Amino acid sequence: FNFNKVKNSKIIAVEPDPQNCDRIRMNLDLLKYKIPKIHDLVKIEQCALSEQSSILYLNKNLGPANGMIIDSFIPGAIKVNVKTLSDIIDSNNITHITNLKIDVEGYEDKILLPFFKNSKENLFPKNIIIEHARQNLWKVNIVDYMISIGYKEIHRNKANLILKFN
Numbered sequence: 769f770n771f772n773k774v775k776n777s778k779i780i781a782v783e784p785d786p787q788n789c790d791r792i793r794m795n796l797d798l799l800k801y802k803i804p805k806i807h808d809l810v811k812i813e814q815c816a817l818s819e820q821s822s823i824l825y826l827n828k829n830l831g832p833a834n835g836m837i838i839d840s841f842i843p844g845a846i847k848v849n850v851k852t853l854s855d856i857i858d859s860n861n862i863t864h865i866t867n868l869k870i871d872v873e874g875y876e877d878k879i880l881l882p883f884f885k886n887s888k889e890n891l892f893p894k895n896i897i898i899e900h901a902r903q904n905l906w907k908v909n910i911v912d913y914m915i916s917i918g919y920k921e922i923h924r925n926k927a928n929l930i931l932k933f934n
Contacts, residue, residue: 779809780860784816784826784848785835813856815849817872817879822850836873853883857891868893871928874905881908884917892917894933901927 783789789812799806816824816837825845826835838845857865870876876898884892896919900911911929915921919931 777809777866778811778860778862780811780813780856780862782813782815782817782856784814784837784850785828785832786814786846787832789814811860813851813860815851815856816875817853817856818850818875819852819878819882820850821852821855823847824850834873837875853879854886857887862891865891865893867895867897869897871899873899874902876900876903877906877908877910877913880910881913884913892933896931896933898929898931899927900924900929 781792783792792810792812796806796810803809816826818824818837824847825838825841826848827838827842827845828835829842829844830836837848837850841847856862870879872879880898896914898911903909903911911921911931914931918934920934921929922932923930
């Protein structure tokens with residue numbers, strides 16, 4: 769991959785778990801020898817995403833890669849700041865999104881539905897990789913909704929789906 773071709777691009781990594789944010793920073797530090805400006809290209813937003821900004825809890829009892837946002841404290845959970853996808857886009861002055869990867873353990877509908885309903889079409893990601901393994905937790909089938917607004921499914925496996933905006 770030639771990072772010189774993405775001079776005006778940003779990668780926003782949204783992660784609520786402080787330990788995972790530290791891991792991302794360590795990985796970026798390892799990459800800086802191959803990609804000297806990696807820290808300019810990648811920004812870490814340490815927060816969770818949902819349909820409204822608030823404070824919620826991250827249940828870490830399920831392991832480091834399986835934390836789930838919950839409404840109230842339980843032992844093993846940590847308090848996390850929550851933002852909307854639109855908050856992240858606005859605060860980072862993003863004017864277009866080429867690729868969006870979303871894996872939020874069943875919160876996909878809560879994040880994407882308000883974004884699509886409240887954003888202009890020019891902000892709709894051109895490509896989306898979405899985890900669908902926990903769609904039983906969705907109140908709205910967000911994949912069906914995205915197809916209804918112009919996305920086309922281009923690949924599916926057991927856990928993820930790739931959609932392209934027409």
